[in-house]
Amino acid sequence: MDIRTNYNSNNYTIHVGHSIFETYINYYTSKYNDVFYLIDEYVFDLYKEMFLTFENVIKVPRGESFKDIYHVMDTIDFLLSNEIKRNSLIVVIGGGATGDAGAFLSSILLRGTDYIHVPTTLLSHDSSIGGKTAINRPLGKNLVGTFYRPKGVIYDLNFLETLSNEELLSGFGEVVKHAMLNNKNTVNHLIEVTKNKINLKELEPFIISGIKTKMYYVTVDETESNLRRSLNLGHTLGHALEYEYKLKHGHAIILGLLFTLFLSNKILDTQFDLNYYKKYFNTIGYNISYLYDLAEDNLINLMSVDKKNSVSNMINFVLLKDYGVPVFKGIEKIKLKKYLKEFQELI
Amino acid sequence: MDIRTNYNSNNYTIHVGHSIFETYINYYTSKYNDVFYLIDEYVFDLYKEMFLTFENVIKVPRGESFKDIYHVMDTIDFLLSNEIKRNSLIVVIGGGATGDAGAFLSSILLRGTDYIHVPTTLLSHDSSIGGKTAINRPLGKNLVGTFYRPKGVIYDLNFLETLSNEELLSGFGEVVKHAMLNNKNTVNHLIEVTKNKINLKELEPFIISGIKTKMYYVTVDETESNLRRSLNLGHTLGHALEYEYKLKHGHAIILGLLFTLFLSNKILDTQFDLNYYKKYFNTIGYNISYLYDLAEDNLINLMSVDKKNSVSNMINFVLLKDYGVPVFKGIEKIKLKKYLKEFQELI
Ligand SMILES: NC(=O)c1ccc[n+]([C@@H]2O[C@H](COP(=O)([O-])OP(=O)(O)OC[C@H]3O[C@@H](n4cnc5c(N)ncnc54)[C@H](O)[C@@H]3O)[C@@H](O)[C@H]2O)c1
Ligand SMILES: NC(=O)c1ccc[n+]([C@@H]2O[C@H](COP(=O)([O-])OP(=O)(O)OC[C@H]3O[C@@H](n4cnc5c(N)ncnc54)[C@H](O)[C@@H]3O)[C@@H](O)[C@H]2O)c1
Numbered sequence: 001m002d003i004r005t006n007y008n009s010n011n012y013t014i015h016v017g018h019s020i021f022e023t024y025i026n027y028y029t030s031k032y033n034d035v036f037y038l039i040d041e042y043v044f045d046l047y048k049e050m051f052l053t054f055e056n057v058i059k060v061p062r063g064e065s066f067k068d069i070y071h072v073m074d075t076i077d078f079l080l081s082n083e084i085k086r087n088s089l090i091v092v093i094g095g096g097a098t099g100d101a102g103a104f105l106s107s108i109l110l111r112g113t114d115y116i117h118v119p120t121t122l123l124s125h126d127s128s129i130g131g132k133t134a135i136n137r138p139l140g141k142n143l144v145g146t147f148y149r150p151k152g153v154i155y156d157l158n159f160l161e162t163l164s165n166e167e168l169l170s171g172f173g174e175v176v177k178h179a180m181l182n183n184k185n186t187v188n189h190l191i192e193v194t195k196n197k198i199n200l201k202e203l204e205p206f207i208i209s210g211i212k213t214k215m216y217y218v219t220v221d222e223t224e225s226n227l228r229r230s231l232n233l234g235h236t237l238g239h240a241l242e243y244e245y246k247l248k249h250g251h252a253i254i255l256g257l258l259f260t261l262f263l264s265n266k267i268l269d270t271q272f273d274l275n276y277y278k279k280y281f282n283t284i285g286y287n288i289s290y291l292y293d294l295a296e297d298n299l300i301n302l303m304s305v306d307k308k309n310s311v312s313n314m315i316n317f318v319l320l321k322d323y324g325v326p327v328f329k330g331i332e333k334i335k336l337k338k339y340l341k342e343f344q345e346l347i
Numbered sequence: 348m349d350i351r352t353n354y355n356s357n358n359y360t361i362h363v364g365h366s367i368f369e370t371y372i373n374y375y376t377s378k379y380n381d382v383f384y385l386i387d388e389y390v391f392d393l394y395k396e397m398f399l400t401f402e403n404v405i406k407v408p409r410g411e412s413f414k415d416i417y418h419v420m421d422t423i424d425f426l427l428s429n430e431i432k433r434n435s436l437i438v439v440i441g442g443g444a445t446g447d448a449g450a451f452l453s454s455i456l457l458r459g460t461d462y463i464h465v466p467t468t469l470l471s472h473d474s475s476i477g478g479k480t481a482i483n484r485p486l487g488k489n490l491v492g493t494f495y496r497p498k499g500v501i502y503d504l505n506f507l508e509t510l511s512n513e514e515l516l517s518g519f520g521e522v523v524k525h526a527m528l529n530n531k532n533t534v535n536h537l538i539e540v541t542k543n544k545i546n547l548k549e550l551e552p553f554i555i556s557g558i559k560t561k562m563y564y565v566t567v568d569e570t571e572s573n574l575r576r577s578l579n580l581g582h583t584l585g586h587a588l589e590y591e592y593k594l595k596h597g598h599a600i601i602l603g604l605l606f607t608l609f610l611s612n613k614i615l616d617t618q619f620d621l622n623y624y625k626k627y628f629n630t631i632g633y634n635i636s637y638l639y640d641l642a643e644d645n646l647i648n649l650m651s652v653d654k655k656n657s658v659s660n661m662i663n664f665v666l667l668k669d670y671g672v673p674v675f676k677g678i679e680k681i682k683l684k685k686y687l688k689e690f691q692e693l694i
Binding site for chain 1: 416420423424427428454455456457458459479480481484485486487490491492493494
């Protein structure tokens with residue numbers, strides 16, 4: 001399945017499928033005189049034999065540890081000393097973190113070098129679209145970055161087979177979010193095929209619709225002032241939980257989504273069945289128990305320093321008027337504390 | 348005088364004049380909740396009293412030393428710890444180097460923060476337009492950067508009065524280049540008013556026409572594949588001389604321009620009066636003697652690693668068919684060596 005972006009310019013194709021790596025690698029690299037591969041060191045070890053014929057392979061620090069300016073600069077210097085040119089191609093192979101840092105590197109090297117991304121995790125379906133690149137700083141995640149698009153994305157789902165259960169659950173959080181931002185049908189169908197267990201074999205259509213849903217929100221608003229903010233569904237509390245309890249991103253998002261549904265019922269009079277979702281998330285492996293004893297004050301503090309929230313006594317949330325109908329609401333901190341307490345008792 | 352850019356989007360105004368700093372600083376900063384000033388430490392010391400009322404002033408390392416990733420990251424962390432937000436404004440005050448690094452910083456901080464530039468050197472008339480940001484790496488100048496535009500440029504020419512003669516001559520090199528890329532009239536008029544000495548008071552119209560000329564070449568081709576390359580007039584040999592003899596940029600460009608005129612006479616049958624130019628440049632303070640005993644082989648090596656030249660036995664030059672009529676020519680290295688020798692004998 002090929003998904004073509006629909007920006008005003010600099011469009012690219014996201015190829016999604018099984019066993020498509022070789023074909024598309026050949027297709028893209030054949031257009032360039034020289035090609036440099038940046039590969040997550042862990043992914044490299046797992047899939048060595050697939051990279052045997054590549055020249056110019058650079059193993060980069062695993063996952064999040066590459067999202068660091070010193071590693072990025074070291075890699076840049078190494079590429080420069082190997083005579084990378086503006087018209088070379090960089091191929092970034094790894095999960096969302098490798099993608100974020102590799103794309104950032106490509107965007108600043110010689111003021112922009114072409115790159116393609118080969119995502120290797122479920123979560124990185126999310127980063128295949130949107131053009132955000134990032135590295136971390138001591139004061140927080142993703143505080144430095146650019147907007148920069150790849151020339152193509154080769155999403156070979158075979159890579160997902162070696163993911164740990166933890167990583168699978170983390171990626172699945174964003175799959176659920178995208179389904180909720182799409183429509184009721186997608187949500188029901190997704191729950192239907194995963195109700196006992198996340199089955200990789202069944203996920204392909206939801207990955208594809210997830211990418212398309214994200215593309216919709218991203219292209220109606222490229223600079224995040226408005227509709228793009230919908231993609232923060234579940235993330236206001238999610239990010240705070242991620243930080244406070246050191247949860248994997250997608251785990252925290254699932255908990256954040258539960259709270260979002262609760263808040264929507266309270267504030268927008270929706271009728272989302274919290275109990276049903278709670279059971280479902282529990283069954284497929286998420287640990288709901290973090291929600292039983294929340295440190296409300298800490299969480300509210302964390303939510304107010306989130307870079308999407310300006311300083312005030314309000315915290316901004318994305319709620320759902322219905323599946324596929326996000327609504328932005330500012331909630332006073334005092335009220336939010338009450339809601340958080342009520343939510344814990346109910347859940 | 349206000350010059351408005353004519354890109355497809357993200358346009359801005361370059362205000363050029365005397366004593367305009369305060370008015371326009373107030374104008375731009377009044378649109379933002381918080382403003383952070385990055386000021387070249389040397390410029391800060393010279394003009395302290397102009398900055399007395401500013402909050403959030405950060406003195407940054409002087410000139411070229413700020414074009415370093417570690418200083419840029421330190422400054423970013425400091426801004427973050429002072430709660431800079433995506434909707435804050437950064438005001439960058441200093442020459443081209445401060446501008447390059449400050450603009451790079453702004454382009455990657457929170458994936459892009461608004462900034463305005465207050466150029467304080469003659470050379471920085473050149474960087475007020477074009478959107479190039481940059482820092483240096485051990486392997487070379489400007490190897491890392493982005494394309495990113497300011498929200499405005501306030502070019503108060505009063506700042507130029509404290510420039511050393513060295514710096515004035517360096518900036519004037521680009522003024523001459525822009526005149527040559529504009530038309531014969533501008534060149535003649537420029538030489539007329541500066542024939543004995545570079546007189547700051549007389550330069551304003553040439554700074555303005557220089558900015559407009561650069562704007563023309565930049566906007567007909569935003570990505571440097573074609574016409575924008577004209578701006579490299581004099582730079583192929585210039586950069587090599589700059590590196591080999593540790594010359595100031597604009598000094599090297601003047602010598603590069605002389606060679607360009609010589610090459611144009613040879614290859615395009617033009618009739619530029621080399622002797623006339625040589626005398627003129629000498630009179631106003633450039634040291635032509637570097638050209639008397641050139642290390643041709645070194646220079647040719649340096650020219651071929653320039654990032655604008657792909658690997659081959661050819662070196663690319665911008666020549667002049669006439670003032671304002673740049674022409675691109677690849678010259679074989681062997682021939683180039685002969686031309687360099689002939690040039691030395693003639694000059
Ligand atoms: N740019 C965006 O729009 C965007 C969107 C979502 C997330 N992100 C970023 O993505 C990151 C999270 O994504 P992620 O979880 O994919 O990150 P990741 O790259 O850190 O991968 C997670 C872990 O899985 C390992 N791994 C990768 N591929 C594997 C495979 N095929 N088999 C086994 N293990 C494998 C990695 O070594 C790593 O330890 C975060 O840094 C987040 O900020 C960015
Ligand atoms: N982005 C672009 O398009 C572009 C174009 C041309 C040059 N540049 C860059 O600009 C730099 C060269 O420009 P520059 O010469 O202005 O650099 P600069 O910022 O290093 O300034 C030169 C020197 O003058 C001092 N100075 C600055 N303002 C002064 C003042 N008003 N009075 C006295 N001294 C002052 C500085 O402290 C410094 O020592 C290079 O790094 C070059 O790569 C960029």
